[in-house]
Amino acid sequence: MNLVIRSVSKTYGNGVRALDDVSLTIPPGMYGLLGPNGAGKSTLMRTVATLQEPDTGTIRFGDIDVLGEPRRAREVLGYLPQDFGLHPRVSAEAMLMHFAALEGIAGRSARREVVESLLRQTNLWDVRRSKLGTFSGGMRQRFGVAVALLGDPRLLIVDEPTAGLDPAERVRFLNLLSALGERSVVLLSTHIVEDVSELCTRMAIIHEGRILLETEPPQAIEALAGRIWRRTVTAGELERLEAEHRVISTRLLAGRTIAHVHADGAPGPNFEAVRPDLKDVYFSAMTGASA
């Protein structure tokens, strides 16, 4: 079952065009939606998650018209929002039982089983009786995953899940996610390139409401092979470099600036060829360089 997004556009009341004719076809597996802050990722995610309606366009998941039959869509949907709270005085188990009932799981013992299984998998079983208000950020995020996984969703939408997690939590979290991608469509939005490179079989880059690139990460990297060049410059030289070449990214290293340049052939002396990675793909796309 594919998630098919067709010509979805959304303009907010303040004139911001959050989505501009977005079309994507997303097969089962992990799918990364990469873009800077404010690119329209969350709008797209919320729209797919039935929380908001676009001005135009259609979204279908299998035979479900997501926009027209939100209730059917919600039956197969799991959603982990970018930012969410929990009732601080309710225990993890009680809260999850509540969600299990809302998800329509029949029978109290069946709900108990599901809840136990999810709490164990998210490593929260030992703290199931603790109030949610005492949870750390990572625990809360994992609890969110447990909620999203209730009801065995065919379509999982995960919005910026790793923001604010420490490295260990992030690893554990990504492991959790990757295990999910085997059976369902998992749409993951992030502005962290590594999240995508480590997990996703397919990806799209979104910027200012438009899809700049839709591809598979290895393919995209492959396409850039031999076109990314590096040079160390001083601050004064950078301006001239930018005028003459397509600089896709710069970073500071020990007081000097390392610039990556996109070019079909060696741009000149002092440039060395770089093996491209997904970051270069991202920055190339962002600066409008054709991949």
Place this chain on the structure above:
Amino acid sequence: MKGPRIDHRPPPLWEVLRFEVALQLRRPSTWVMLGLFMLPLVGVASDDLVDAQRRDVFYRAPLFAAQFAAVMGSVALLILASVAGDAATRDIRTRIEPLMLVAPVDRLSYVGGRFLGALAVAAALLAVVPVVHLLVPLFRPEIGGDVLGPVRLASYARIYLLILLPNAFIATALLFTLATAVRHGLGSWLGVVALFVTVQFTQSYFGDVLGRWDLARALDPTGLNALDWMAQTWSPTDLNERSVATPALLWNRALWTAVAGASLAIGVRRYDPGRRSWVAAWWRKTPLARGRALSDVKSDVALHPRVEPVSSPRADRTFDLAGRARQFAAVVRDSLREIAPRWTWWLAPLLVLGQAAITLSGLAGAANGTPVLPTTPLVLGTLGPLAGEAPPPVVLAAILLPILLAGELVWRERDANLAALIDTTPVPNVVLFAGKVTALWLVLGLLVGLLTLGGIGAQIRLGWSDLDLGLYATVSGLRMVRVALFGLVAVCAHVVVNQKHLGTVLTLLLVTPLIGELFGIEHPLLLIGWSPPWHLSTMTGLGPWLPPILAFDLYWSAGALMVGTVAHLLWTRGATTGFAARLHTAKRRLHGPVAGILAGSVGLVVATGGFVFYNTNVLNTYRTSDETAAAAADYERRYGASAWAPRPDLVATDLNVELHPDERRAEIAGTHQLVNRTGHPLDTLRIATSPNVETGPMEFDRTVRLALQDDVLGHRVVVLEPALEPGDSLTMRWAVTYAPRGFSADGAFASVVPNGSFIVAADWIPQVGYLRGRELGDPVARREHGLPPRRPLPPPDDPAAPFDRYGRDQLRLSVTMGTAPGETAVAPGRLAESWSADGRDYFRYETNAPVGNGYALFSADYAVRRGRWNGVDIEILHHPEHTANLDRMMRSMEASLAQFTERFGPFPYDVLKMVEYPAEGGSLHAASATIWYREMFSHFDPARDPRGVDMPFAVTAHEVAHQFQPTPAVMEGAILLSESFAWYAAMGVIESELGTDQLTSFLDYMRRSYLTPRARADVPLVRATDSFQGYRKGPFAMYALREYVGRGPVDAAWRALRERYDSEGEPPYATSLDLVRELRAVTPDSLQSLIGDLLERNTYWTLSTTAVAAEPEADGGWRVDLEVAARKVVVDTAGIETERPMDDLVEIGIFGDPGEGPPAVLHHALHRIRSGTQTLSIRVPVRPAHAGIDPRHLLLDVSPNDNLMSLPAASAEGGRP
């Protein structure tokens, strides 16, 4: 990299304040609430303006403007709660607090700036109050300057500085502190509830119960009590001129400003940003909370997690009806977590106990402080009002809570920021909506149940075993319908408005009568939650009242379904929050079964509303209060010219009454015999017919011409051809039909019902002449309807008024009444005959002497208690179960008849009846030969009366005494001849039958009403018209005279008055001046001036004992030296006090050591006392213990407690009070 240079000085408090004010002003809700605030502001100011026309006091009188400000300040609490709560908790709610923590702001600036910002907004908001008060008259130019009074800007400034600004500070400080203490905006709302309760409690408990008005004035945070007290005690001159800056108010302001300041200081000190509330922290340390504490933040130690394939466990999921039911149950359960968390269960027993206490105190003082038996209907009465369009403002505090709960429920997910998680679950909106509403209903139902339980508990506590659980269930059920409707309205308002504070304020506006009053909406179909009036009667049961109640309940339920359906369509789901967008979504959601339900509910509203409308407006004539007033004005304008026209007297009436209680209808056919006693020929007869019945054509025993028949206003004019000569009589036959259809906008028709028919005949049957009683009394309404001011009540020296026969007809009455089998029909007079015919029971009553025209007819399944005194049959017709006080009543009737005939002359009738009838309350009414009483009077419980007064006995004696009063003329002072006389006469029966102690207790009880704050400015008793003078001051004057002059002479005066002015009901009728004349005739010269002081002038004495000493004498006796101070003033109606030189006889009493028994009276005699301080030397036989002036308080003294002084027991030197 170079950044801009940052100046690291911490931002001053001023910056926080400025930012706070800017934020508050940017909140749309601040402005919307200001707009909503304008509604009551303008509305109440306009009402005050209209009211000012009714009084002698200006609209801009400083005190009334201050009262307006204080009331509006209390209304503004609802907005201040939002402002203060928002300022206190915004950072917590928006989770920006952590940022603030690291910002270099010290706590004082951070919290203090917040507070000052909120205070600035509050102060600005309340500044609107005096401005509106000043501006409103500009929009009502028709109301003249003589009503407004001068504009005194200083007075307005004082009101702002003394009332509004302190209230802004007090309220903002307390509410802000509470909100920071619990770290939730709800804290400030709970504070509002507490403030409302405090105002109520200080007034009702310290003032009304304890009589400690000084405490009531000091302890009320709004200053309202202090202002009310001034309003009640100031003279009209004071009201118009005097500044409100009195010590009482200044103390109150200082006290509460200090309290609020202290609470704020604590709040700021204890404020611990980023942590849980210090209240919760404190709670955690209490033993109650032990073991329930939130454990500290968990840390996850497993750094190297297992990497295992994760799978979503599969489980059966269903979304059929059972699945929806499961979701519904989950929503209900989760909602209960919000509004009934576990700790609130602690409140349940408190609620039960609290209600039990309220019920107990309610039953202990149900009828003016008289305890009543805890019957189920009376207990239910203590649980809250039975009907009305909405809860009255006094229970606003109690209803605020459900409204707030509704807000918390609607906002539960969004407040916790997990709406996105819930909104993406496959739960239909209707399940979320219905689940939340149901949870609220459960809590409200539990509340109603607990309160009912409290009532039942009080009943059991008092040893009452006859619990009518069925009635409890029925009445609680009816209450629950209203409460449920109310909860649903609150939820819907919150959903539709989609702004928490606005939702709360809007709900309050919807469920209080405010909007209706403001816009002149009167029709009950438009007043949310209106219920027709009803009352609980053991005699009739609920039967007669139920049909309209159920009709309205159905209508409101249909409306609730409709509004609920619309609201659930507008349910905010996901990121779409704007109203237009939600409306758009709602239109899309509106299909299939929902559309069907909406259409169905609209159909139901139309059908049930149509049914109600058919009853109120088609079957019956609906009139707004303005239309009713217009009709009254019309009556006066068209026919008022004949108000004083000569008319024949009604001398005999014969009635044929057919009651059909089962069918709620009646027919009365009758004849009136009229006699021309005017001394002139009469060519015109005017007859008033009743709008309550249909009056058929009339027949006369002579030729007449019907010149006019106005059935709308109820007036007919018959021309007599030839004229009725003086002394001639005429007979008219008439018939009226009472056949009410359905119910009216006033509710059920309950005059003729099974086991409880009650008809005041004059309300139905044709009356002779133009009825002045139908005229508009309210001066404002008269002006609005173009009528001149009403003729004032004539003063007691008016020469013509004693000859006015209006309402003074005395007639021979014979009544034949048929009623449902098994019921007893009752009319005045002796039962001449009774029989059965056509399956109905008939009764024939005849009076042996003329009766007044204000008689009534009854029919019910009565039991009769019979007695007999000197040829007079005494009957008490009562509900068979209502027997508790029959002995007392019978004994009182017998003793009263015996004593009053001796004191005041013969009782003219051969039968005296008391008849019970179904009506709310416990009052009685005396008509000729018949006294009727309401059901609660049967349940008076003198055994529990802490004052030791046998009220059933005393009140019965009072009503019997009315049978012996002179017929008073309709003029000022008439109440002295009726009510004051009745209590004076009853005192004698109480004294002789129950003993002097009972009389003393009774007088103490009567004197309690002097504790209520009251202005001294008043008319003298001879011009008395109000009930305080008639029922309290008048009887005390008569009692004082009796003690000074003696009972014999005073009784003789009354007897003479009655003999002179009560012969066959012929004018002239007695006036208060006639009474004074008779009293003067029996009073010795030395006491003539006392009559003047008691009755002809509004006199106050100030009597006190300033020093006492006693010394033993050689012969074993004691010499008592008594220093007394005395002063006498006369107060006029404007409150001007004039000191009168005093040279009066005043009682001096010296009493021995009481020991166990009553104090021995060593000396009790009249002494001549002059103004000023004087010393008296009196010899007594034994050692005195107390001594003083006017020990029995015969002379009206506002500080009666300094009359007596005690003498030290051991040493005889000096005395202390």
